[in-house]
Amino acid sequence: MSISLLRARSARLTGLTAGAAAVALLATACGGTGAGSGSASAFSFLTINENTTVKTALTTLSTGACATADQALPLKVDTVPQASLDQKLQLLAGQNALPVQFAAGNAPATTEQLVKAGKVADLEARLRQLGVLDQLQPSAVSTIKALYGGKLAVLPYEYNIEGIFYNKKLFTANGLSVPTTWDQLVAAAGKLQSAGVQPFAASGQQGWPLTRLISGYLYRSLGPSAMQDVADGKAKLTDSQYVSAAQQVADLGAKGWFGKGVGSIDYDTAMNEFLTGKAAMLYMGSWALSNIADPEQDRIGADNVGFMPFPAVTGGKGAIDQYPSNVGLPMTLGTQLSDSKVGAWVSCIAKNYGATALKDQGSISGFKVNSTVPDKNAVTTQVRQTIAASKQSVLWFEALFSTKATTVSQTNAASLVTGAMSAQRFMQTVQDALDGR
The missing domain is CATH 3.40.190.10 (Periplasmic binding protein-like II)
Incomplete structure (x- = not known):
């Protein structure tokens, strides 16, 4: 492994x-x-x-x-x-x-x-x-x-912090600047798809790369307490604003922007789709820097990889510099x-x-x-600088879930983006698991 x-x-x-x-x-x-x-x-x-x-x-x-x-x-x-x-x-x-x-x-x-x-x-x-x-x-x-x-x-x-890695060459070739809002991200993805470029790589088999898009939208729209409120019983995943976030991600899948067969794509395959230039963007954590630094895996070249935060939601309560993060084991x-x-x-x-x-x-x-350590590439430097400048972090969709709810969420994520399960049904199913039903 x-x-x-x-x-x-x-x-x-x-x-x-x-x-x-x-x-x-x-x-x-x-x-x-x-x-x-x-x-x-x-x-x-x-x-x-x-x-x-x-x-x-x-x-x-x-x-x-x-x-x-x-x-x-x-x-x-x-x-x-x-x-x-x-x-x-x-x-x-x-x-x-x-x-x-x-x-x-x-x-x-x-x-x-x-x-x-x-x-x-x-x-x-x-x-x-x-x-x-x-x-x-x-x-x-x-x-x-x-x-x-x-x-x-x-x-x-x-x-590890999380965000969206993107292919600089594909962005430049299609006249795209780095999106800072969700609407801009959707517009960029549409332009890439029209040009014959798969906008996103994601592992539907793992599920969590998709559910992290939901929590990303929630943190930007509702603010950094969005998932804590669910854990504390102040909100439910079936509330309209939470269902709306799931619908936003489902809409990406409905337009075919995750490519064909996303439900069967595993982690390594999704990584390969991005690093070989088959997909323009990949939501992932900074642990991917080791893949990006490996020339045998990274066929597009580390110099062509950029990193952007999850974009802002217009009118939302979250800030673009609040990065989802974790401390590994x-x-x-x-x-x-x-x-x-x-x-x-x-x-x-x-x-x-x-x-x-x-x-x-x-x-x-x-x-x-505390000593000078040369970075392997510019994107590593960018991520390190981002970590050093960040003052507040947020968690991920399942961070505060029970084991059962985590499993339910991740195993049904692919169904959400393929249209096999509606956003309302997906969030209801996960909420039921949280409630022990």
Whole structure:
């Protein structure tokens, strides 16, 4: 599996909420008062087999910028399959044996249970004490707090923003400028279609690249609280303005702008359609930068790829600089963060991780980059500058959904854009799943 697909999967998993049984087990297991006792004997780190980015960067730091911290408290990495992570965390929490740092579960609900049980350090307070809170990008902090009830519960070892990648050459050839409003985007897509160019590539098989268009429209029309209002019961997906957003996306599909057979298109195929010039635009996260930087995949050339935010909706309450974002597979720290040796490690990570991950792996994190690291291409520079300038982020369509509602949403997304399911029926079906029906 490609790194980009792992990141995409990680981005999607971040939005899932744990099943009731798993949360109940975790709440029971977390009856203790801490994540271990006494001083740490190692900077122990539990992560998943599928994610090699973080452990590779930390290993590099242990022999480089953080060598002093490592000599005082050696890095020790353990891994488990991602499917076994939540069960492993429950077991370790019940034994009062959580490591110093660990992948925080496949769902925000799992992490929230650990926080409530006193198993996770007060990261914001401790990072402020260490003098390194300012080493986190404000937009990454905003994303984390949106996911975890206003708390800085995890560290942003990965940070992805989402928007629309576009083919500069195709735009120029068809006399198009970058659209800043939804109406302009629709007009541009129509002009491309008339010229024989498929406007959008999207994976109907995965579903989420389509539902993210719905939430994008909702955030621009109703404002950044659009999906939180649904989660809080202040609004329903069946409300007229929510159905209207789904209808806007359905209309794109009705005009054939996602190409033929969108329901059977998988992630890699959609990526290939864009990178080989068969489609002019691709809604995707910044994890796609690794695909764009790979000349074997990117046949149109990285210099011909641009990035634009989801456009504004005329009269809407949202702002164009509010980017949907996620922190990949979240990582957090146990209560040993009060240990001075652990603090030295964390301070070093905060100051050096961003540059190390970017230089060695081309991975963008939510940490600031404090040394000069040449970007692989102009679009990477653009995305990094966008992240640095962004002050507020929003989530994605299923971020606050239950597992059932997430599945229902993503499996029916293709039916919405092919006309097999109306916008009203799609939103009703997802709302029913949210309501437990």
